[in-house]
Amino acid sequence: MTAIVNEFTKMRGLRLWPLLVAMVLVVFGGTALGIMSDPEFDPGAPGAWNHPLMGAAMALTMFSPLFVAVLASRLVDAEHLANGWLFSATTELPAGRLCRAKVVALGILLVATTGTGYLAVPTLGSLVGIEVPFPLGRWLGYGCCAMVIAVALLALHVLIAARFEDQLVGLGIGVLGLLIAAASQFFPTWAGHLLPWSYYALIIPAGYTADALAELPLSYPSIAALGCVVTALFLAATGRLDRKEL
Amino acid sequence: MSSIVATTDLTKRYGSTTVVDGLDLAVPEGSVYGFLGPNGSGKSTTMKMLLSLVQPTSGEVLLMERPMNRATRRGLLAHVGSLIEAPPGYGHLTGRENLRLAQRLLGLSERQVDQAVRTVRLQDHLDKKVRNYSLGMKQRLGIALALAREPRLLILDEPTNGLDPAGIEEIRELMRRLASRGTTIMVSSHLLGEIDKTATFLGILSQGRLIFQGSRADLFQAATPDVVLRCSDPPAAHRLLAARVPSTLTGQELHLAGLGDHHVAACVDTLVSHRIGVFDVRRREQSLEDVFRDLTAGGRL
Numbered sequence: 046m047t048a049i050v051n052e053f054t055k056m057r058g059l060r061l062w063p064l065l066v067a068m069v070l071v072v073f074g075g076t077a078l079g080i081m082s083d084p085e086f087d088p089g090a091p092g093a094w095n096h097p098l099m100g101a102a103m104a105l106t107m108f109s110p111l112f113v114a115v116l117a118s119r120l121v122d123a124e125h126l127a128n129g130w131l132f133s134a135t136t137e138l139p140a141g142r143l144c145r146a147k148v149v150a151l152g153i154l155l156v157a158t159t160g161t162g163y164l165a166v167p168t169l170g171s172l173v174g175i176e177v178p179f180p181l182g183r184w185l186g187y188g189c190c191a192m193v194i195a196v197a198l199l200a201l202h203v204l205i206a207a208r209f210e211d212q213l214v215g216l217g218i219g220v221l222g223l224l225i226a227a228a229s230q231f232f233p234t235w236a237g238h239l240l241p242w243s244y245y246a247l248i249i250p251a252g253y254t255a256d257a258l259a260e261l262p263l264s265y266p267s268i269a270a271l272g273c274v275v276t277a278l279f280l281a282a283t284g285r286l287d288r289k290e291l
Numbered sequence: 292m293s294s295i296v297a298t299t300d301l302t303k304r305y306g307s308t309t310v311v312d313g314l315d316l317a318v319p320e321g322s323v324y325g326f327l328g329p330n331g332s333g334k335s336t337t338m339k340m341l342l343s344l345v346q347p348t349s350g351e352v353l354l355m356e357r358p359m360n361r362a363t364r365r366g367l368l369a370h371v372g373s374l375i376e377a378p379p380g381y382g383h384l385t386g387r388e389n390l391r392l393a394q395r396l397l398g399l400s401e402r403q404v405d406q407a408v409r410t411v412r413l414q415d416h417l418d419k420k421v422r423n424y425s426l427g428m429k430q431r432l433g434i435a436l437a438l439a440r441e442p443r444l445l446i447l448d449e450p451t452n453g454l455d456p457a458g459i460e461e462i463r464e465l466m467r468r469l470a471s472r473g474t475t476i477m478v479s480s481h482l483l484g485e486i487d488k489t490a491t492f493l494g495i496l497s498q499g500r501l502i503f504q505g506s507r508a509d510l511f512q513a514a515t516p517d518v519v520l521r522c523s524d525p526p527a528a529h530r531l532l533a534a535r536v537p538s539t540l541t542g543q544e545l546h547l548a549g550l551g552d553h554h555v556a557a558c559v560d561t562l563v564s565h566r567i568g569v570f571d572v573r574r575r576e577q578s579l580e581d582v583f584r585d586l587t588a589g590g591r592l
Contacts, residue, residue, distance in 0.1 A: 047395045054392060058383035058420070123381055132379035132436070134344055136396045137365055290345045 048138055052120065052150035059119045065158045068112050072162025075104020076169050083258065093175040095251035095258045097166045098187065105159065105191050106226050106245040113198045114219025116151050121206035131291050140291075141283035144203050148279070151203070152196050159195060163188050183250060183260070190248040190268045197241050197275040198222065204282055237267075244271055293356070295320040295444050295475045296341060301350035303336055303499075310336050312499040314350070318477055318492070320443075323470045325490030326479040333499040334479040335375065338448050341477075342373055355443065369397075372442035374450055378433030382422030386413060386432055389421060393436050407438040411465060427458035434465065445469065447478040451485055463489055510582060517575040518547040518555050523568035531565060532558055546575070 079100015080086055086096055124130050124143070133143050167179055205215040222242040229236075229243035230252075237246045247264035296318035303311040311333040318324045328334045339345040341352055343364045352359040354367045380389050394404050408414050411431040421429065430450055437445060447466075451459045459482075466476055466489050480486050486493070493510055495503040503510055521544055522528045529540040536558065537548040547558060559569050 051392050051395055054388060055381060055384070057388070123383065127381040128377045128379045129381065131344070131375055132393075133396075135342060135368065135373050135375070136393060137368065138396060291339065 048142060048146035049150050052146050055120065055123055056150070056154075059123065061116065061119060061154070064112065064115060065154065068108060068158050069162040071108045072101055072104045072159070073165040073169070075107075076100040076165035079103065080169060080173055088173055088175045089177070091177055092251075092258060092260065093177055094166075094170060094180050094183075095260060097170045097175075098180075098184065099249070099251040099258065101163060101166050102187060102191070102245075102248070102250050105163075105195075106249075107223065109159070109191070109195050109245075110198060110222035110226050110242055111216075111219045113155065113195055114202050114215055114222070116155065117147075117199055117202035118206050118212040118215045118219075120147050120151060121203055122212050124207075125210045134291055139287040140207065140289060141285070141287035144207055144283050144286060145279075147203050148196070148200050151199055155195055155199060156192050159192060160188065163191075183263075186263050186265070187248060187250045190263055190265065191245075193268050193272045194241065194244050194248070197244075197271055200275055200279040201241060204279070207286070234264075237264075241271065241275065244268065293320050294318055294353075295355055296324075296477065297353040297356075298337075298341075299351045299353075301337070301340060301352065302348050303333075303340060303345065304348045310499050311340070311347075314496075314501050315504075316494060316501065317504065318444075318475065318494075320475050321470075321473055322475060322492045323466060323490045324475070324477045325486035325493045326477055326496065327483065327486055327493060328479070328481065328496030330481060332496040334496055335448055337496070338373070338375060338446050338477070338479060341446060342368065342371065342375070344375070369440065370443045371446065372437030372440055372444070373446040373448075374430075374433045374437050375446070375448045378429045379436060380421040380424070380429055380432050383420065385418050385420055386424070386428075387417040389432065390417070390435065390439065393439060397440050399439050403441060404439050406441075407435040410438055410468070411435045412461075425458075426453050427455070427461060430454065430458070430462060431465075434462075438469075443475060445474055445476045447476065449480055449482075450478060451480065451482060459485060511577070515549050515551070516577045516581075518550055518558075519571075519573050519575050520545040520547060520558070520562075520569065521571040522562060523570070527565075528562055528567050531561060531567070535561075 076097045077100065079096045083096060087093060130140050130143070134140065166184055170179070202215055202219065205218060206212060209215065225240055225242040226245045229246035230249065232243055232246055234247070237243045244267065247267050249261055250263065251258055252261050294317040296316055298314050298316040301311060301314040301316070302309065314337060326334055336345060340347050341354065343359050355370065357363050357367060359367055390404050390408065393399070408417065411434050413428065413431050413435055416424065416428055421432065424432065434450065451462050454462065463485060466478065470476055478486070478489070490507070492506055493503065494501055520528070525540055525543050525545055528545055529538055532538045532545070532547065536550060536554065539546045547555070550558070555572065559572060562569055
């Protein structure tokens with residue numbers, strides 16, 4: 046717990062606020078675009094909520110991979126610069142435990158920020174006068190799945206940033222991940238299970254079929270499996286880091 | 292005097308490279324133990340093994356007469372402060388915020404932190420960001436972080452690295468104050484002049500082996516300074532003695548290396564018996580640097 050509180054102290058002065066604000070604005074902007082981009086949008090139509098849902102999902106898919114990479118890089122790089130790994134080890138906080146504390150602290154920030162941005166769906170939908178009942182279950186379902194993927198990516202990026210002192214490595218992987226997430230919409234379903242970034246394609250809440258924007262099923266079992274596998278791998282990797290000599 | 296740090300046959304190998312070889316350290320409690328050695332001699336690796344940051348390949352570490360292992364590590368390190376490699380400090384945070392991080396992790400009181408800060412005389416700079424500290428201030432912050440837990444043993448790895456003379460004097464003065472309060476200090480350096488002024492016991496490492504351990508007086512006794520001899524015919528004297536003893540002719544002086552007193556007397560006898568007048572026989576004054584260089588160049592004692 047103390048280690049997690051310390052991570053929030055370390056975040057001061059790292060200028061994360063512009064990034065967090067940008068994340069919220071991007072999701073709001075994406076949601077608005079989802080509504081305005083269709084000239085035939087009808088707030089009274091049964092599938093009206095698909096527009097803001099799809100807009101928010103596109104924004105999260107496009108922005109989260111890079112957002113997560115930058116967050117992880119900023120907080121982990123502070124340890125490289127401050128000789129923090131060695132100092133923490135002498136205070137009985139080995140590298141693995143430190144990484145776990147960083148994922149928890151950044152995860153809280155990530156969920157809070159993304160959740161705030163995701164409120165754009167009911168907010169903007171109500172503002173434009175969508176009349177049909179709000180699909181709360183579907184909205185929550187997509188939100189939770191997107192958070193699981195984002196936190197899984199966060200865990201991966203914390204490990205990459207800890208392993209490679211040159212933060213360009215992690216940021217480069219983040220950019221690559223963004224491209225994979227964007228392109229994965231066109232992957233076959235089985236290929237969407239290959240890489241963490243491609244899981245975004247498995248949870249797109251709405252998409253264009255032959256003639257209209259329709260609701261798409263969310264792949265909950267796949268996301269649950271991703272969460273379990275990444276958690277197990279992360280714990281194994283950080284356990285190894287705990288025993289690594291400095 | 293009991294040893295606060297004792298190692299038995301401490302060895303560390305990386306692959307086929309032996310970095311530390313069979314160290315039997317004994318750091319007396321209450322001393323300032325100068326841990327000397329050229330770069331790459333294994334000083335930092337040894338200190339990391341004492342702190343359990345690196346696992347020994349073989350041998351044992353005893354801190355405060357208890358073996359260092361996974362079970363005892365936490366309890367032992369609570370009494371040990373350290374500054375290894377570069378001083379720690381998050382540059383984007385103030386000195387005060389950096390201390391707060393350590394305070395939370397170690398469960399320290401405000402009194403302990405405050406006392407550590409006053410000991411290093413950093414109280415007027417706590418609200419500055421560490422990135423704006425001078426190197427000396429960063430070193431002092433690192434030492435404050437090590438001191439905050441009121442350790443019985445302080446392990447400092449080259450604390451004066453990169454400091455200007457004023458900064459070096461500050462650290463030296465700090466070590467003297469800490470030692471006078473009974474803290475055992477183990478300080479490594481390749482700045483021999485600094486160790487000479489501060490340490491009461493010395494350990495000299497060369498290529499991973501401890502080639503000397505003892506007091507400063509013991510070290511000078513163990514080392515044999517050159518004999519400098521002036522005579523009436525230096526070239527003839529050199530020709531006469533070079534066949535029997537290591538001899539070099541420098542200007543008008545003959546330098547005889549590694550001779551005990553009886554050998555010196557024998558050399559004088561030889562010269563006199565060959566009708567070479569002996570004007571002056573004396574031992575060359577050696578600084579710790581001279582002794583250290585001689586010892587580590589040959590790896591001998």
